[in-house]
Amino acid sequence: GQNIDQPTEMTATEGAIVQINCTYQTSGFNGLFWYQQHAGEAPTFLSYNVLDGLEEKGRFSSFLSRSKGYSYLLLKELQMKDSASYLCAAFDSNYQLIWGAGTKLIIKP
């Protein structure tokens, strides 16, 4: 079957760095997305990886290892507004997105 695994919840301190991991098993693979979702709001796009390696976008970076079926989202210089759920999703062979349940990130002052 197809599956995306990510931790349910993480806690970090304002100003620190946090890494949110995601492992995936899909029938075929055509790229991996990270989305941010604040409580009661819609998911918003953060990053897309299709090749192995690290993609950096300001305070956020995303890493992909296709051979390991693994990705992570790295958030630096954490701010209180980064408190949200982070959703990992992989494109399968039919270009349908398979979604993880999301990681709720709690930022403490």
Next chain:
Amino acid sequence: IAGITQAPTSQILAAGRRMTLRCTQDMRHNAMYWYRQDLGLGLRLIHYSNTAGTTGKGEVPDGYSVSRANTDDFPLTLASAVPSQTSVYFCASSDSAGPEGTQYFGPGTRLTVL
């Protein structure tokens, strides 16, 4: 530019009633999607449309139907609502159904079926 709009924002519905959730986008995206989001579960695809005039079934299509008469609108209909359809429903669109097809989401409709 509004992006994607959904209506209603929230709704309480009696079981057995028919309900249509509306979704409109002004980005001229070809592909559109309907998802449901339940606590502790990932977003689950209900139906999708790669282009106007075509639709397809997602992971959880039973009890739902869609139509795509034009590029902008993609309504989702519950023919006879049941309590298990209580959920938050998100409509999304993308400018490509293939690679790098980043999906953009509407604000969601919170539906409660009693």
